[in-house]
Amino acid sequence: xxxxxxxxxxxxxxxxxxxxxxxxxxxxxxxxxxxxxxxxxxxxxxxxxxxxxxxxxxxxxxxxxxxxxxxxxxxxxxxxxxxxxxxxxxxxxxxxxxxxxxxxxxxxxxxxxx
Amino acid sequence: xxxxxxxxxxxxxxxxxxxxxxxxxxxxxxxxxxxxxxxxxxxxxxxxxxxxxxxxxxxxxxxxxxxxxxxxxxxxxxxxxxxxxxxxxxxxxxxxxxxxxxxxxxxx
Numbered sequence: 001x002x003x004x005x006x007x008x009x010x011x012x013x014x015x016x017x018x019x020x021x022x023x024x025x026x027x028x029x030x031x032x033x034x035x036x037x038x039x040x041x042x043x044x045x046x047x048x049x050x051x052x053x054x055x056x057x058x059x060x061x062x063x064x065x066x067x068x069x070x071x072x073x074x075x076x077x078x079x080x081x082x083x084x085x086x087x088x089x090x091x092x093x094x095x096x097x098x099x100x101x102x103x104x105x106x107x108x109x110x111x112x113x114x
Numbered sequence: 115x116x117x118x119x120x121x122x123x124x125x126x127x128x129x130x131x132x133x134x135x136x137x138x139x140x141x142x143x144x145x146x147x148x149x150x151x152x153x154x155x156x157x158x159x160x161x162x163x164x165x166x167x168x169x170x171x172x173x174x175x176x177x178x179x180x181x182x183x184x185x186x187x188x189x190x191x192x193x194x195x196x197x198x199x200x201x202x203x204x205x206x207x208x209x210x211x212x213x214x215x216x217x218x219x220x221x222x
Contacts, residue, residue: 033209040122042202042212043158056208091157102148103210105157 004106025094035091120213133190137203146206193220
């Protein structure tokens with residue numbers, strides 16, 4: 001197992017377009033998390049899944065954002081009608097249920113909205 | 115009040131010195147505490163976790179937790195230029211909540 005994988009690494013899109021990111025967690029991990037990070041800030045929680053169930057969503061997650069984890073394995077994060085303020089690094093992380101060892105993060109997807 | 119607060123720095127220390135990084139948190143019910151290191155343009159990587167009051171040592175790193183004061187710290191002994199990075203404190207309520215990070219610069 002090579003850790004948490006995210007695709008794509010970089011995405012440049014025009015304002016108003018939809019984008020979708022993919023995350024493949026560590027296979028033994030049943031929890032998967034999405035975070036967003038902007039320059040000079042720590043990662044900001046967006047949502048998390050236990051298996052296929054989405055257990056929590058941040059108040060910051062507008063209706064334009066949706067996440068799925070249909071089979072409890074990989075997850076997708078979609079942003080509809082992108083805005084310049086959506087430009088950020090989108091980080092995916094996974095952990096086991098007890099979260100004894102913290103989260104393992106993927107390399108992230110850097111989104112630039114022009 | 116932010117849930118997890120850190121001094122943004124930069125904290126500048128000479129090579130070989132001890133770097134001391136601090137973090138306070140607001141949720142008294144938090145049980146798990148983590149320190150992550152993040153190099154510029156990279157994702158966070160876990161360096162220490164601590165769950166009980168007191169000190170926990172791992173190589174050159176020591177994490178300290180004081181739940182009564184809602185305070186977590188990280189000491190880096192014999193600091194090296196390769197330790198120059200942003201250090202993120204994270205506290206687990208349900209999902210991890212991160213501070214904004216402290217930028218550490220180790221001067222050769």
